Amino acid sequence: MAEAPKEFSPEVIWDPEVESYLRGALGDERFDRTAAALSRPPRTTCMRVNTLRTTPQEVVARVLQQLGPGCDPGVVRVHPKVPCAVILQGSGPHEVSYEAAGGREVIVSRKAGEAVLRGAPVFAPGVLAVSSGVARGDLVALAVGREKPGGGDTPELTRGTTLYTCTATNPSATAAAGAGVAEVTATTAAAAAATTVPATDTAAPDADVNSDGLVADQPGRSGGSRQEQQAAATGGSGAAAPAAAHGVAATEGRRRPREASGAAAAGAKAEDGPAAAAAEEEEGEGEEPGGAAGGGDRPGGRPRRRRQRHCAAAGADGGLAAGLAVDPTATTADTAAAAPALPPGWTASSQGPVAPRRGMYVGLARAAMSRQEMFRAREGLALELVEPVFRVPPAVGGLPPGWVMLQNLPSLVAALALDPAPGSRVLDMCAAPGGKTTLLAAIMEDQGEIVAFDRTHSKVSEIVSLARELGVSCIRARKMDAGKALQRPTGHQEHSNGHGHGNGEAVAPAMARQAGDGSAEDDGLGDGNGEAPRMGGAVPGRAEGGGGGGGGGGGGSAEASVAVAKGASRPVVSEKARQREERRRAAMLRRGITPPEPRTANPADADLPAAYPPESFDALLLDAPCSALGLRPRLQQQAGPLYLRQCAAAQRRLMDTAVRLLRVGGSLVYSTCTINPGENEACVRYLLDKYGTSFQLVPAGPPFLGGPGLVGRHPTMAEAGRPIGAASDAPASASAAATSARDASAGAAGGGAGGVAAGGGGGTDPARVGSAPMRVAGASEAEVEAVVRPGGLVEEEESACGGEGGAAGGEVWLSAAEAAMVQRFDPSDPDLDTIGFFVAKFLKTAPVVG
Numbered sequence: 001m002a003e004a005p006k007e008f009s010p011e012v013i014w015d016p017e018v019e020s021y022l023r024g025a026l027g028d029e030r031f032d033r034t035a036a037a038l039s040r041p042p043r044t045t046c047m048r049v050n051t052l053r054t055t056p057q058e059v060v061a062r063v064l065q066q067l068g069p070g071c072d073p074g075v076v077r078v079h080p081k082v083p084c085a086v087i088l089q090g091s092g093p094h095e096v097s098y099e100a101a102g103g104r105e106v107i108v109s110r111k112a113g114e115a116v117l118r119g120a121p122v123f124a125p126g127v128l129a130v131s132s133g134v135a136r137g138d139l140v141a142l143a144v145g146r147e148k149p150g151g152g153d154t155p156e157l158t159r160g161t162t163l164y165t166c167t168a169t170n171p172s173a174t175a176a177a178g179a180g181v182a183e184v185t186a187t188t189a190a191a192a193a194a195t196t197v198p199a200t201d202t203a204a205p206d207a208d209v210n211s212d213g214l215v216a217d218q219p220g221r222s223g224g225s226r227q228e229q230q231a232a233a234t235g236g237s238g239a240a241a242p243a244a245a246h247g248v249a250a251t252e253g254r255r256r257p258r259e260a261s262g263a264a265a266a267g268a269k270a271e272d273g274p275a276a277a278a279a280e281e282e283e284g285e286g287e288e289p290g291g292a293a294g295g296g297d298r299p300g301g302r303p304r305r306r307r308q309r310h311c312a313a314a315g316a317d318g319g320l321a322a323g324l325a326v327d328p329t330a331t332t333a334d335t336a337a338a339a340p341a342l343p344p345g346w347t348a349s350s351q352g353p354v355a356p357r358r359g360m361y362v363g364l365a366r367a368a369m370s371r372q373e374m375f376r377a378r379e380g381l382a383l384e385l386v387e388p389v390f391r392v393p394p395a396v397g398g399l400p401p402g403w404v405m406l407q408n409l410p411s412l413v414a415a416l417a418l419d420p421a422p423g424s425r426v427l428d429m430c431a432a433p434g435g436k437t438t439l440l441a442a443i444m445e446d447q448g449e450i451v452a453f454d455r456t457h458s459k460v461s462e463i464v465s466l467a468r469e470l471g472v473s474c475i476r477a478r479k480m481d482a483g484k485a486l487q488r489p490t491g492h493q494e495h496s497n498g499h500g501h502g503n504g505e506a507v508a509p510a511m512a513r514q515a516g517d518g519s520a521e522d523d524g525l526g527d528g529n530g531e532a533p534r535m536g537g538a539v540p541g542r543a544e545g546g547g548g549g550g551g552g553g554g555g556g557s558a559e560a561s562v563a564v565a566k567g568a569s570r571p572v573v574s575e576k577a578r579q580r581e582e583r584r585r586a587a588m589l590r591r592g593i594t595p596p597e598p599r600t601a602n603p604a605d606a607d608l609p610a611a612y613p614p615e616s617f618d619a620l621l622l623d624a625p626c627s628a629l630g631l632r633p634r635l636q637q638q639a640g641p642l643y644l645r646q647c648a649a650a651q652r653r654l655m656d657t658a659v660r661l662l663r664v665g666g667s668l669v670y671s672t673c674t675i676n677p678g679e680n681e682a683c684v685r686y687l688l689d690k691y692g693t694s695f696q697l698v699p700a701g702p703p704f705l706g707g708p709g710l711v712g713r714h715p716t717m718a719e720a721g722r723p724i725g726a727a728s729d730a731p732a733s734a735s736a737a738a739t740s741a742r743d744a745s746a747g748a749a750g751g752g753a754g755g756v757a758a759g760g761g762g763g764t765d766p767a768r769v770g771s772a773p774m775r776v777a778g779a780s781e782a783e784v785e786a787v788v789r790p791g792g793l794v795e796e797e798e799s800a801c802g803g804e805g806g807a808a809g810g811e812v813w814l815s816a817a818e819a820a821m822v823q824r825f826d827p828s829d830p831d832l833d834t835i836g837f838f839v840a841k842f843l844k845t846a847p848v849v850g
């Protein structure tokens with residue numbers, strides 16, 4: 001293991017176009033702060049108290065009671081502005097000493113790492129690489145693996161990789177190691193810090209065998225390609241090829257003398273037990289014909305199990321010479337002579353050199369499984385954090401069921417801003433897993449009706465489960481593409497019976513894949529806000545995005561009859577969907593979450609209409625599927641420009657339906673969990689410009705916690721490299737104007753119907769709207785007037801964020817007065833310390849024509 005850095009400081013790579021656009025939008029300094037904040041978890045955890053069951057004060061008292069007399073009472077408190085929120089205080093990053101790990105290390109997947117940062121333990125499927133000889137009970141340094149550059153969420157390391165614990169040795173120590181162990185001797189000072197490799201394959205009997213019993217990554221063992229790639233990726237260049245040319249020497253069936261690898265390996269032997277021993281026997285053979293560099297499978301047979309070790313060692317020049325496979329039959333002297341150096345921080349592994357994990361260490365952990373078990377198991381606890389870099393508040397698992405749920409604070413703000421009256425009829429267009437829906441129900445004192453849509457069948461079950469768990473009865477959930485929920489004139493009516501996929505939805509699957517908050521086994525549709533619908537018994541930090549998939553509701557006492565559950569349900573599940581559901585349930589079980597009842601029937605309420613006539617609802621929440629660029633922590637930012645455009649297009653389509661379904665006089669809240677202005681301010685602009693005769697923007701609160709929105713016209717991603725005028729200066733100055741305008745407008749808004757009307761005649765010019773005349777960022781008013789059209793887009797070319805395919809153009813955000821009325825939660829604001837989030841509220845003043 002390389003020297004573990006004391007500080008957590010991951011380098012998160014963004015798509016260059018997206019980064020450039022966001023830098024332009026936020027300014028360099030704010031972007032850097034934001035990006036850093038996004039790579040870390042918030043220090044506080046928010047529990048929403050189910051006020052239908054208990055009070056926040058009661059929750060605080062119970063938590064303190066559980067924490068015991070010695071605990072700091074400041075660790076739990078009721079939020080001063082959001083009385084239904086109880087805040088638990090965490091801390092970090094902490095300096096962690098990894099000395100106790102004695103060089104042992106485990107590298108986990110990004111998703112598992114993100115879950116760890118929020119307080120979760122590591123489950124077996126999240127483990128990618130383990131030092132040889134790690135046994136149950138061992139302390140290990142826990143690091144997060146990087147993703148392949150440009151490889152989506154494909155990790156650089158394949159699950160099943162064995163790391164070779166590298167301790168500097170000297171030739172005499174090597175000689176003393178005895179027969180059967182070839183050690184590569186570090187010959188430079190740099191190498192001394194990095195590497196000495198116990199090179200016989202038997203150092204880890206099944207190290208390169210994955211959970212299916214096959215060689216984990218054939219290309220990586222070819223002695224060439226993977227190492228060359230890695231060398232290229234790290235600038236290792238020229239040295240790689242000659243080193244690879246050393247080729248792959250033989251492997252064997254011999255066992256490493258355990259005593260040669262020290263106590264840890266001996267421990268592994270003792271702990272691994274008969275199963276591991278049997279596996280060793282099974283894999284003990286496998287002579288690879290001379291230099292199996294191609295990694296070829298046996299002709300006509302299953303892939304040969306191989307045990308070659310690719311070790312990299314330190315050479316005199318300190319440069320990378322990857323891909324050297326050590327022949328265990330070679331003498332120490334031979335090997336040492338052939339061995340070039342790994343640069344400092346690099347680690348030898350069964351897949352070749354592994355890049356330094358600088359800044360990616362997340363804590364000291366104790367292995368709950370041996371290395372072999374971690375790789376073989378498909379589920380189960382693999383590692384528990386002993387000394388995490390970020391400490392989440394202590395668990396509050398003892399609270400009665402249905403008392404609290406983990407929910408991000410801004411999510412509460414969105415529902416509270418809508419503030420539906422008891423007895424009203426509300427539509428939650430994108431409701432699963434139901435966090436905001438159930439809060440709306442609590443605000444309505446469970447009186448009235450909330451229709452809750454989600455386009456994903458299994459997620460509708462989650463809404464049902466959560467409502468049951470909370471004892472809410474006014475929610476009626478059904479599977480529905482909310483964009484199709486508007487009744488069309490007779491003759492055009494689609495039967496929205498729960499199968500509603502099809503036209504215009506190409507966007508959603510792509511969005512879902514990326515918007516999902518770690519739902520690896522999910523059905524592909526992410527909830528985007530990282531909230532797991534777990535009530536009562538919640539363990540802070542463990543449910544939110546924990547290792548993939550918030551999971552569903554389920555379990556819980558279900559005294560209340562949820563309207564969703566009744567009605568003539570019928571089987572609608574295809575074989576593919578059934579398998580997907582099975583995987584989803586298995587994943588939930590692995591994480592210790594009780595899945596909802598098996599889905600055998602459509603959970604949709606059969607009493608609900610297939611679609612609704614215009615003006616059907618008193619209040620409407622559009623918590624839109626989005627790019628989720630506000631979620632924390634994120635150790636990889638994958639969103640590309642096309643994806644962001646797709647998100648914005650889908651949001652506008654949903655807005656087009658929302659504005660019609662709401663009755664005149666009703667309120668609409670639009671929210672996202674992204675920092676992308678193209679999905680936030682530009683979408684508000686779209687609605688105001690297109691429906692300005694029927695809608696006005698009103699203050700999105702109380703409570704008011706977030707900052708103002710972004711002001712002005714802005715270059716798109718494509719233009720970001722050549723900003724128009726001083727565009728990047730705009731946010732700072734404009735937000736100051738917005739802040740002062742905010743106070744004025746929020747005060748003037750009174751009961752929510754006030755504020756500054758945006759529009760009132762179609763095509764809003766943000767340079768003129770509102771009380772604070774302003775110069776639109778970086779563009780003259782004439783320029784703006786020339787280009788603005790409904791939708792906040794620039795004439796001629798579709799906005800990169802809002803259009804259906806245009807790559808250039810510009811987008812228009814808000815006037816200062818408008819910006820003051822929305823809430824933009826900045827994840828880098830230390831006082832807020834929330835995820836990135838956006839909330840806007842509109843009042844419908846007249847019917848939408850057409």
Ligand SMILES: C[S@@+](CC[C@H](N)C(=O)[O-])C[C@H]1O[C@@H](n2cnc3c(N)ncnc32)[C@H](O)[C@@H]1O
Binds near residue numbers: 432433456531
């Ligand atoms: C941000 S999440 C909603 C979170 C939810 N409001 C809560 O607070 O728990 C967005 C949800 O929208 C759903 N969704 C995406 N496109 C949809 C559509 N066209 N119609 C209905 N639901 C959709 C996704 O399945 C996802 O569950």
